[in-house]
Amino acid sequence: MMTLVVTCAIACGGSREVEIQHAAVPMVNDSVYVRVINDHYSDARVYVVYDSGARYSLGLIVGKTKAPLAPILWQPRRLAFEISFIAAEGLFYSDDLLLEAGDVIQLRIPPNIASSAFFRRGSQ
Numbered sequence: 001m002m003t004l005v006v007t008c009a010i011a012c013g014g015s016r017e018v019e020i021q022h023a024a025v026p027m028v029n030d031s032v033y034v035r036v037i038n039d040h041y042s043d044a045r046v047y048v049v050y051d052s053g054a055r056y057s058l059g060l061i062v063g064k065t066k067a068p069l070a071p072i073l074w075q076p077r078r079l080a081f082e083i084s085f086i087a088a089e090g091l092f093y094s095d096d097l098l099l100e101a102g103d104v105i106q107l108r109i110p111p112n113i114a115s116s117a118f119f120r121r122g123s124q
Contacts, residue, residue: 042088
């Protein structure tokens with residue numbers, strides 16, 4: 001099985017903020033898989049927000065940890081990630097992504113998220 005890796009953004013420090021692996025054959029036709037790596041010192045609540053307005057919680061990701069791979073329902077529409085920190089100010093949204101069923105996404109929350117090119121500050 002051949003996998004294509006697409007890098008959507010490059011962090012200021014050179015690490016990738018989002019890495020998507022497109023499966024040659026989807027593992028499950030109605031899901032995408034997300035792993036969140038929180039390199040920020042604060043705990044973060046992470047949501048998947050579809051352009052239809054639907055939201056899906058990925059839960060609380062403790063600072064300086066990696067969450068297990070989580071399946072979410074695939075929808076044929078754009079999505080973004082919403083990140084709010086527990087002990088630090090700020091609400092952030094990622095750039096929009098258009099995914100295919102079976103994709104595996106690795107989302108990295110950088111320690112310098114306010115200066116990231118991939119995340120933009122939102123209002124709380």
